[in-house]
Amino acid sequence: MSLFWRIFLLNAAVLLVAMLLLLLGPVTVSTPVLFTEAMIMIGGLAAMLVANAVLLRVGLAPLKRLTRAMTTTDLLRPGPRPAVTGHGGIADLIETFNSMLDRLEAERGDSAARALTAQEDERRRVAQELHDEVGQTLTAVLLELKRVADHAPAPVRDELRQVQETTRGSLDEIRRIARRLRPGDLEQLGLISALKALTTEISGHSDLTVRRRFDPDLPELGEEAELVVYRVAQEAITNTARHAGARNLELALTRTDDGVRLRIRDDGRGLGAATEGAGIRGMRERALLVGAELVVGPGPEGGTEVRLHVPTGSR
Template structure:
């Protein structure tokens, strides 16, 4: 900013010196009652000074307009948005410091988000394990005991006990489904393709929309972090279709392009995209940010909603806990 100050001061001083020199070294004078010719000269000098100052300020302060626009559109869940450094050196330090501040804020947020999501996954794993080992085994013991009691009970009581058996069996199945959604063992054991296929099948069996699967096999260069992000976003996307869209059909697709980019799509024929982002959508955005992926949620062709996640090739993705550039 000091450079800008001296440029403005120097420009005004130069114009003043030129005016004084013109009065001192040339026949130009200013009468006590100003003449028309003298008024024209003074008007031209004033116009020149104003024009020079206007041009200087417009060129020098131009980066501030871009800075204001960037600040207005900044989104904490969209990384990599920066103000380009221009040849104008008056405000280059301000622009560089602003971009550096955004880098630090995004790095801190990305690290914090990674820690929170890691803790969330650990808690999901713990709860799923307890559901399976504690509640699941307890319900299994209850079923075995009921089976033994039913075999010895009078017929009029046995019929009621069979009804209790069905309730317990349904509860056991539900506990297993919840544990599976919390931490899908198939993702760890069989990989992303099998996990997504199983996920789509689970939603199709819940009397919700019919889910069509188009999942490519043999995906390369994803890594465990990206696979988990893809699975969780697909899971949240299908959950939103089931709960909110009123759709009859949905499509889950995962394809890899020639350059290594992986594209996940969850498309439905329901009521259209939400007007406001809820906790589920913000969670998807945070997960996408961690791996430098681009997440868009908008209208699908022909109506409904499309959730689209674009994961760049592994070499161009940030390390976990660092912001995308």
């Protein structure tokens, strides 16, 4: 029975009882009203209000839980669904809401997968062009500068040597950007080698002191799951180097009972009251693609800690 009919029938029953008492019982209403008559009327009104309050409290409790779920639901942080309780239309409403969440999460997952796949393809294309086009052009410029410098007068030769060093530095930077766009170490040498190269590169270009720990018996992860672990580590380390003001960073890749856990911890200023930016949201979207769980928060001794748990069997 729907909530409307239950409230309506309860009110009708109370009013019917009151009418029968007035019609068939010894109770009458005098003018002016006697004390006993007033007490009976007040008692009937109180009984009706209490009955309505109890029914509404019990009947609308599932709606309060549904309202709380509506205000706290985040598609990037899937949580338990509201329990399908209540009667009539309330249970149908909660079930419809849960079905809508399932559909929205599935659609968001599909769209995020397509967007991230397109992003990886674009990164691969840009990295290839940087390596093949810009890299080869700068290499040719370096060779030409060397040839000219070998035949140039001494004052000009020194200036050409400086131009060579600048060009060589630009070539190294382009190669570094290309490696970040397309992690060749991940494809050729595996996840651990790619993470070692990533931390070595970041420590060489910043003041961070990096400590690494890798369990020796890590389970096999799928290609997509390894890419997710690498990209999450890359984003977390980049955020630490750029924004955290940290001096030390720890990266650990360990085995769990049902998968692999990546943990990145720094001693920087922490997140504070700042809202999550596009980088962290991107990490959450990547984690959802492989059924992983991502937690970003303060570390046990300050700073920021990023934990990614990837279950075994991820793609």
